[in-house]
Amino acid sequence: METADAVVVGAGPNGLVAANLLADAGWEVLVLEAAATPGGAARSAELAAPGFLTELGSAFHPLGVASPVLRRLDLAAEGLRWRHAPAVLGHGFADGRAVVQYRDPATTAESVGRFAAADADRWLAAYQRWRSISPRLLDALFTPFPPVRAGGSLLRQVGAGDALRLTRQLLLSARRLGEELFDGEGARALLAGCALHTDLTLSEPGGGGYGWLLAMLGQEYGFPVPAGGAQRLTAALTGRLRSRGGRLLCGVSVDRIAVAGGRALGVRSATGEWWRARRAVVADVPAPVLYADLVGWEKLPARLRADLAGFQWDQPTLKIDWALTAPVPWRAPELSAAGVVHLGGGLDDLSRYAASLARGEPPATPFLVAGQLTTADPARSPAGTESFWCYTHLPRAAARGSSAGGSSAAGSSAAGELVREQLARVEALLEQQAPGFGRLVAGRQVSGPAELARQNPSLVGGALGGGTAALYQQLVLRPVPGLGRSDTPIDRLYLASSSAHPGPGVHGGPGANAARAALARSRPGVGALYGAGVRAAHRTLYPR
Known part of the structure; x- marks a missing residue:
C-alpha cells in the first residue's frame, strides 16, 4: 500500500x-484519475472529423482568465497561451439582425446602441461600474x-x-435586470x-446576477480559448504539478x-489497490457520488x-460538434467574427424556451450556445474551414438511460428519441440563421x-454544472445546507468539485478552497x- 500526504x-x-x-506547500501529493487522460471537462479531441x-x-x-486562483499558478510559465476571436459574443435574432x-467597450456600445440609442452610454456605464x-x-x-x-x-x-444595491442586482431575474439597465433588445x-x-x-431570482457577471467578464477578459485546445490548460496544470x-x-x-x-484514511481502487492518505483525501467528484458511492450512506448522519x-x-445537455468545409454563412455577417454565438430569438422566445x-417539455425553438473554435484559434482545423460546436439544454427526462436517470430500455429509448428530435430542431435553427449550413458539414458528432x-462520469445525466444554479443550492446551501465550504462531516475529507462553492466553470475555485x-x-x-470547530459545526448541522 502506497502512502501520500494527500x-x-x-x-x-x-x-x-x-x-x-x-504540492506548493511541500506536501507529497498523488492524483488518481479514472479516465485514460486527465482533464475532466477540460479535454480536447478530434470528434467530428x-x-x-x-x-x-x-x-x-x-x-x-479572470480567476485569481489560476492567475496565481502562473500557467503561462507552463506554456499556456490564450487565443481570442475578433469579437467576443454575438446574439442572432430570428429576423436576421x-x-x-467586442473586446473594445466602445464598439460593443455602438452595437447595442443600434437597438436603442441610449443603451450605448448605458452599456459603458454598466461596464465602468463593473471595472x-x-x-x-x-x-x-x-x-x-463567508469571504471575510x-x-x-x-x-x-x-x-x-451600494453594497445593498449590488446585492439586489445580483438577486434580480435576468429579464428584470435587463429591463432596469437597458431600453433595447440588443x-x-x-x-x-x-x-x-x-x-x-x-x-428566476439570481439569473440576472449570472448574466451580468458573464457579460461583464466577457467585456473585460473576452471569451478566450487555450491555444491548441483545453487539453493545453490541463497539460499546464499537470506539468506544474509534476515539476x-x-x-x-x-x-x-x-x-x-x-x-x-x-476520519478519511485513504482510498481503494476498483481493482482492490489501496492508497493511504496521511493528511487529506480531496475529492473532485460530484457531491452525491462522493457521499453515496465513495463514502457510503451508512457512514453519513441521517440528516445529511x-x-x-x-x-x-x-x-441535461445535448452537445454537437461539426467539421465544416467553410466558415458558417451567417445571415448577419457580423456574427462571423464572434467566438461565441447565441441563437434562439429575442427575449420572449428565450423565455418560452x-x-x-x-x-419538462422539449422547447420548440432551442436556445443554442455555439462556438466558432477555428475563428478563435486557427489551429483547430485546416485553413478555410471551421470547427463548430454548440450545446443546448434538454428536459430532465433526457437524463434517463444515463448514469443519473436509470438505465431501463424504455427510458433509454425515449431519451434517444428526444435527443434526435432536438437535434433536428437545432440544425433547422442553424439553417434558418445560416442558409446553406448543412451543405458545409463534412463530419458530425452528437x-x-x-x-x-x-x-x-462527473457529468452525471449530462449535467454540466455539478448541480443547479438556483439560489436554493448556492453559498451555504451548496451542495446541501452546510458551511458553504469544502469541509465535509468526515474529518480530513474535502469536496473539491463544482458541486461545492463557488460552483461550475474552469476557474479552480472549489479545488483551491x-x-x-x-x-x-x-x-x-x-x-x-480548526478541525474541532468544523466537527462541532457539522454535529449541529447533521446530528446523528
Whole structure:
C-alpha cells in the first residue's frame, strides 16, 4: 500500500488545482484519475472529423482568465497561451439582425446602441461600474464562504448603501435586470443569453446576477480559448504539478474512501489497490457520488442523507460538434467574427424556451450556445474551414438511460428519441440563421446526456454544472445546507468539485478552497482547533 500526504480523487481542473496548491506547500501529493487522460471537462479531441479539434467539455474560458486562483499558478510559465476571436459574443435574432459584443467597450456600445440609442452610454456605464469593483468582487467569489477579507474590502470600497444595491442586482431575474439597465433588445439579449448558460429561467431570482457577471467578464477578459485546445490548460496544470513532485496516475477508478473513527484514511481502487492518505483525501467528484458511492450512506448522519435526497442536478445537455468545409454563412455577417454565438430569438422566445424546460417539455425553438473554435484559434482545423460546436439544454427526462436517470430500455429509448428530435430542431435553427449550413458539414458528432456521462462520469445525466444554479443550492446551501465550504462531516475529507462553492466553470475555485481547508486542518498548533470547530459545526448541522 502506497502512502501520500494527500490523495486527490479526480484529475479535472479542480482536482489539479488542489493538488498544485498542496504540492506548493511541500506536501507529497498523488492524483488518481479514472479516465485514460486527465482533464475532466477540460479535454480536447478530434470528434467530428480528423484534423478538426474540439472540446469534450468546456470550450471558452472567461472565468479561467479572470480567476485569481489560476492567475496565481502562473500557467503561462507552463506554456499556456490564450487565443481570442475578433469579437467576443454575438446574439442572432430570428429576423436576421444581430448584436455583437467586442473586446473594445466602445464598439460593443455602438452595437447595442443600434437597438436603442441610449443603451450605448448605458452599456459603458454598466461596464465602468463593473471595472470599479471587479478585482475585489472576483476575490470574494473565489474564496471560501463567508469571504471575510475580500468581502470586507469590497464593502469598504463601495459603502453599505451600494453594497445593498449590488446585492439586489445580483438577486434580480435576468429579464428584470435587463429591463432596469437597458431600453433595447440588443443589450437585454446579451444579458439574457449569458444567464441561460445556467439552468435558470429568465424570471428566476439570481439569473440576472449570472448574466451580468458573464457579460461583464466577457467585456473585460473576452471569451478566450487555450491555444491548441483545453487539453493545453490541463497539460499546464499537470506539468506544474509534476515539476513540484506531485504524481498523477490515470486509469485508476476509485470505488471507496476508507473511513474509520470519523476520519478519511485513504482510498481503494476498483481493482482492490489501496492508497493511504496521511493528511487529506480531496475529492473532485460530484457531491452525491462522493457521499453515496465513495463514502457510503451508512457512514453519513441521517440528516445529511435526507438533505442529499433534495440535491438538484442542473439540466441535461445535448452537445454537437461539426467539421465544416467553410466558415458558417451567417445571415448577419457580423456574427462571423464572434467566438461565441447565441441563437434562439429575442427575449420572449428565450423565455418560452426556458419555461418549456421548467415544465419538462422539449422547447420548440432551442436556445443554442455555439462556438466558432477555428475563428478563435486557427489551429483547430485546416485553413478555410471551421470547427463548430454548440450545446443546448434538454428536459430532465433526457437524463434517463444515463448514469443519473436509470438505465431501463424504455427510458433509454425515449431519451434517444428526444435527443434526435432536438437535434433536428437545432440544425433547422442553424439553417434558418445560416442558409446553406448543412451543405458545409463534412463530419458530425452528437453527444446526448448518456454519451456525455460515458465520456466523463462527473457529468452525471449530462449535467454540466455539478448541480443547479438556483439560489436554493448556492453559498451555504451548496451542495446541501452546510458551511458553504469544502469541509465535509468526515474529518480530513474535502469536496473539491463544482458541486461545492463557488460552483461550475474552469476557474479552480472549489479545488483551491479544498486545498486551503486541508492546509488549515494540518497547520501546527491551530489545525486541531480548526478541525474541532468544523466537527462541532457539522454535529449541529447533521446530528446523528
